Amino acid sequence: MKPYDLKIISNVRVSERYWHLKLDARPIADSIRPGQFFNIKCADLAFLRRPFSIYRINKEEKTIEFLYLVKGNGTVHLTEAAPGEYLNIFGPLGNGFELKKEWNTVLLLARGVGIATLAALAQEAAANQVTCIAVLSARTNNDLLSTEMLERLGVEVYKVTEEDGTSDVEAVEKLIENLLKANRIQAAFTCGSKRLSKLLQRMAKMVHLPAQIALEEHMGCAMGVCYACVCDIQENDDTHSVRVCREGPVFDLNKVVLK
Amino acid sequence: MDHLQLGVKIGHLYLKNPIMPASGAFGFEMETLIDFNNLGAIVPKSITKHPRGGNATPRVCEVNGGMINSIGIQSKGVDYYVKEILPHYERYDTPLISSISADSVEEFAEMAEIISRESIVSGIELNISCPNLKGNGKAFGMDAALSYNVVKKVKDVTDKPIIAKLTPNVTSIQEIALACEKGGADALNVANTFLAMAVDIYTREPKIGNVLGGISGPAIKPLIVRMIYQVRKVTNLPIIGCGGVMTWEDVVEMLLVGANAVQVGTASFINPTALPDILEGLKEYMTANGVKDINELVGKVNIKHNQVESI
Numbered sequence: 114m115k116p117y118d119l120k121i122i123s124n125v126r127v128s129e130r131y132w133h134l135k136l137d138a139r140p141i142a143d144s145i146r147p148g149q150f151f152n153i154k155c156a157d158l159a160f161l162r163r164p165f166s167i168y169r170i171n172k173e174e175k176t177i178e179f180l181y182l183v184k185g186n187g188t189v190h191l192t193e194a195a196p197g198e199y200l201n202i203f204g205p206l207g208n209g210f211e212l213k214k215e216w217n218t219v220l221l222l223a224r225g226v227g228i229a230t231l232a233a234l235a236q237e238a239a240a241n242q243v244t245c246i247a248v249l250s251a252r253t254n255n256d257l258l259s260t261e262m263l264e265r266l267g268v269e270v271y272k273v274t275e276e277d278g279t280s281d282v283e284a285v286e287k288l289i290e291n292l293l294k295a296n297r298i299q300a301a302f303t304c305g306s307k308r309l310s311k312l313l314q315r316m317a318k319m320v321h322l323p324a325q326i327a328l329e330e331h332m333g334c335a336m337g338v339c340y341a342c343v344c345d346i347q348e349n350d351d352t353h354s355v356r357v358c359r360e361g362p363v364f365d366l367n368k369v370v371l372k
Numbered sequence: 373m374d375h376l377q378l379g380v381k382i383g384h385l386y387l388k389n390p391i392m393p394a395s396g397a398f399g400f401e402m403e404t405l406i407d408f409n410n411l412g413a414i415v416p417k418s419i420t421k422h423p424r425g426g427n428a429t430p431r432v433c434e435v436n437g438g439m440i441n442s443i444g445i446q447s448k449g450v451d452y453y454v455k456e457i458l459p460h461y462e463r464y465d466t467p468l469i470s471s472i473s474a475d476s477v478e479e480f481a482e483m484a485e486i487i488s489r490e491s492i493v494s495g496i497e498l499n500i501s502c503p504n505l506k507g508n509g510k511a512f513g514m515d516a517a518l519s520y521n522v523v524k525k526v527k528d529v530t531d532k533p534i535i536a537k538l539t540p541n542v543t544s545i546q547e548i549a550l551a552c553e554k555g556g557a558d559a560l561n562v563a564n565t566f567l568a569m570a571v572d573i574y575t576r577e578p579k580i581g582n583v584l585g586g587i588s589g590p591a592i593k594p595l596i597v598r599m600i601y602q603v604r605k606v607t608n609l610p611i612i613g614c615g616g617v618m619t620w621e622d623v624v625e626m627l628l629v630g631a632n633a634v635q636v637g638t639a640s641f642i643n644p645t646a647l648p649d650i651l652e653g654l655k656e657y658m659t660a661n662g663v664k665d666i667n668e669l670v671g672k673v674n675i676k677h678n679q680v681e682s683i
């Protein structure tokens with residue numbers, strides 16, 4: 114982890130509410146894992162840095178990409194950053210996903226911008242000939258991101274939206290049940306929704322499916338010293354507090370306490 | 373720049389330079405980022421006697437020119453601290469100041485006694501901004517008699533230099549500073565965070581899980597500069613300025629109004645290498661302005677004879 118000034122290659126709007134940012138990553142020597150994140154200084158007018166997951170890692174051309182939802186002060190200003198300018202990013206931070214060698218088929222469950230976090234994992238899975246099945250949930254079809262990119266990677270994509278009335282928890286439960294029946298899914302990964310995480314947690318526990326979640330929490334330092342971003346982990350009968358930025362943001366879904 | 377004299381004294385404690393981290397904004401997790409041997413002191417996060425879970429999330433939020441936090445002194449307790457945290461710092465030759473927080477006057481003394489047995493601990497900072505649970509819950513540092521008591525009881529059980537970290541949430545910072553001096557404090561830290569609150573106007577919910585929190589960052593610097601100035605007027609004790617230092621310029625400003633050293637907190641969240649960057653800037657400033665000894669700056673604010681401040 115280090116602060117870097119990286120040159121912006123592109124920063125473009127990709128849908129109504131989402132933007133895509135590509136940076137020249139040549140100065141970064143650390144290897145970056147899917148699930149890890151960078152804490153980005155979005156603008157002078159946004160005091161704190163903002164955490165963003167790594168969306169794509171392009172090892173050959175030495176670039177990294179982020180996908181972000183335009184939400185408030187920080188991300189609104191981030192859209193103003195222009196190609197050629199430099200952005201100060203701090204990372205890579207936290208622990209990424211674990212993709213075990215023995216897993217041949219995995220399930221990804223993402224809501225909204227949660228796909229930004231799972232996309233890098235899909236990329237790694239594809240590179241390792243692991244079959245990926247993705248359930249993407251969003252408010253509208255316009256908000257469904259990266260489906261083409263995922264399909265190009267060979268991911269089997271299922272889309273559910275409020276717009277189509279297909280995204281309620283019961284419908285998603287049915288869909289996942291069917292996917293579990295039809296495929297030998299050996300692990301599941303999720304990001305982006307408390308509701309869907311709770312659902313997946315319940316289902317994973319029931320069928321003893323290994324599962325990982327990338328959590329989001331408001332951060333201060335993002336390097337483990339301030340204890341702003343904490344969550345609880347339950348192991349056996351013991352509940353203890355961990356830092357999302359340091360011990361996470363990826364946790365064992367079967368152990369994390371979802372509030 | 374090697375001829376520059378950056379060393380400062382905080383009571384009997386010699387610091388090789390006046391720049392140190394603020395408690396709660398520093399940890400050994402930063403050792404791959406910055407060289408701890410170049411810090412004036414190492415100041416780990418405040419600890420409590422018993423393990424404490426901390427407050428509800430969100431524990432931080434952004435405001436104009438700063439942030440509000442309410443972490444709630446999440447701590448694994450003093451035993452864990454002695455066994456697991458302190459050893460991380462053994463390989464550095466930088467003095468370590470332990471920050472302690474307690475629920476009662478007696479507990480402050482008990483903790484000081486336990487911590488004092490550790491040879492690696494060069495000084496103790498009393499976080500008297502925490503509430504007195506045996507009293508009415510008011511922070512020790514909001515009451516002169518209580519502040520005096522805490523410092524006195526701690527001094528009775530330890531020979532280590534004691535720094536009282538004042539809360540700025542008081543009517544007269546001078547009164548509390550004097551009470552701590554009378555209690556035997558070796559130095560004063562001015563100061564902790566200002567009590568604050570922020571509300572999300574769309575959800576109508578407080579932005580901090582604990583509703584109230586403490587504001588830190590550049591927004592509070594002028595208030596802290598004012599308080600250092602006021603405290604310097606009534607005491608000769610060493611003062612550590614703390615609050616809103618982002619750059620070396622802020623350090624010079626605090627020294628000019630009477631601080632002997634400074635702590636850097638929130639700045640490290642924005643610029644993770646703020647501590648060494650500030651020290652480098654300070655050295656350049658000294659060289660450029662013919663300041664050979666950093667102590668030459670202390671209290672040298674130029675107030676004209678006909679300028680009278682009314683407070």
Ligand SMILES: Cc1cc2nc3c(=O)[nH]c(=O)nc-3n(C[C@H](O)[C@H](O)[C@H](O)COP(=O)(O)OP(=O)(O)OC[C@H]3O[C@@H](n4cnc5c(N)ncnc54)[C@H](O)[C@@H]3O)c2cc1C
Pocket residue numbers: 150159161162163164165166167179180181182183184185186187188189226229230328329330331332362433434
């Ligand atoms: C590990 C991690 C990875 C993330 N990855 C992505 C990503 O790849 N793409 C993406 O669009 N978003 C991601 N987020 C969420 C993103 O950090 C927030 O949407 C962003 O901080 C909002 O900032 P803002 O100023 O636009 O919004 P505001 O709501 O104005 O932000 C105000 C404050 O709250 C904080 N905040 C608000 N929402 C969140 C949140 N969900 N998580 C953490 N802090 C928040 C902000 O950092 C800021 O300090 C991630 C969050 C975490 C913790």
Ligand SMILES: Cc1cc2nc3c(=O)[nH]c(=O)nc-3n(C[C@H](O)[C@H](O)[C@H](O)COP(=O)(O)O)c2cc1C
Pocket residue numbers: 333339341394395396397417418441443445471499537563564565587588589590592614615616617635636637638639
């Ligand atoms: C996230 C956070 C945690 C803090 N924790 C502590 C603490 O445990 N003990 C303490 O004495 N002060 C604590 N503080 C206060 C700082 O040490 C410092 O007094 C304050 O932040 C003002 O300085 P700054 O503006 O440079 O951050 C904390 C501050 C922040 C932002």
